[in-house]
Amino acid sequence: MKPKTNEFRSGFTLIEMLVSITIITVITSVVFLQSSRFNSSILLSNIAYEMALSIREAQVYGLSVRGLGSDEIALSQSQTRFKRGYGILLDGSSLNGAPLTSMALFADTYPLEIETGDKLYTGGTGGDAVISNLNLRKGYTITNFCIIKDNRYCYVQSGPNDLSLSSGRAVIYFLRPYPEAVIHDNTVSGLSNPAASAEITVSSPDRSTSKLVRIYQTGQIEVVSGTISNTP
Numbered sequence: 001m002k003p004k005t006n007e008f009r010s011g012f013t014l015i016e017m018l019v020s021i022t023i024i025t026v027i028t029s030v031v032f033l034q035s036s037r038f039n040s041s042i043l044l045s046n047i048a049y050e051m052a053l054s055i056r057e058a059q060v061y062g063l064s065v066r067g068l069g070s071d072e073i074a075l076s077q078s079q080t081r082f083k084r085g086y087g088i089l090l091d092g093s094s095l096n097g098a099p100l101t102s103m104a105l106f107a108d109t110y111p112l113e114i115e116t117g118d119k120l121y122t123g124g125t126g127g128d129a130v131i132s133n134l135n136l137r138k139g140y141t142i143t144n145f146c147i148i149k150d151n152r153y154c155y156v157q158s159g160p161n162d163l164s165l166s167s168g169r170a171v172i173y174f175l176r177p178y179p180e181a182v183i184h185d186n187t188v189s190g191l192s193n194p195a196a197s198a199e200i201t202v203s204s205p206d207r208s209t210s211k212l213v214r215i216y217q218t219g220q221i222e223v224v225s226g227t228i229s230n231t232p
Contacts, residue, residue, distance in 0.1 A: 048211035058105050062174030068082075101142070106130050141205075199215075
């Protein structure tokens with residue numbers, strides 16, 4: 001008869017297993033959160049650069065004189081189809097301060113009797129031709145835009161130095177042979193005193209991160225991190 005011996009078997013206790021599961025869960029959550037933030041940052045940058053490219057596209061069209069098609073300008077004015085200016089429109093006039101989800105690239109086809117257009121955006125039937133709309137996706141929005149001249153005029157007044165952009169609109173306009181941008185609030189008085197620069201803030205859905213697209217009167221365009229500054 002063999003004597004009884006105590007056998008010891010290695011393994012995990014219930015407490016050890018719960019601790020291990022908790023650690024794995026925490027690590028997985030942190031990795032997932034950081035990955036989501038990274039993806040959000042990349043998408044935000046892509047959208048900001050798409051906006052900058054759309055503005056550059058308007059500049060190229062204005063300089064190289066993109067020809068307008070018969071669906072964009074009346075046949076009676078076809079002789080002026082290579083003379084028109086192009087611009088970008090930011091329009092929050094009917095949104096009461098709510099974020100914008102798009103911006104438009106337009107050809108200055110109105111009024112017809114002015115060969116180069118009037119450097120303003122006119123909507124509706126018979127107005128300026130919208131060439132394309134850049135629609136922001138996945139909850140990303142334009143949360144603010146400003147034009148800067150003697151003061152800072154903003155769609156949303158976010159600081160003590162901001163004044164109201166009463167028209168709720170901003171136009172960035174290009175006309176041959178000048179690479180410079182004509183920046184104004186889409187009013188005749190604003191056109192007579194154009195701005196030195198414009199700033200557009202695009203934000204993530206939770207507004208935790210933002211990119212700033214800045215356009216200078218010289219025609220330069222840049223994308224930087226952050227939001228609109230409150231100092232002129």
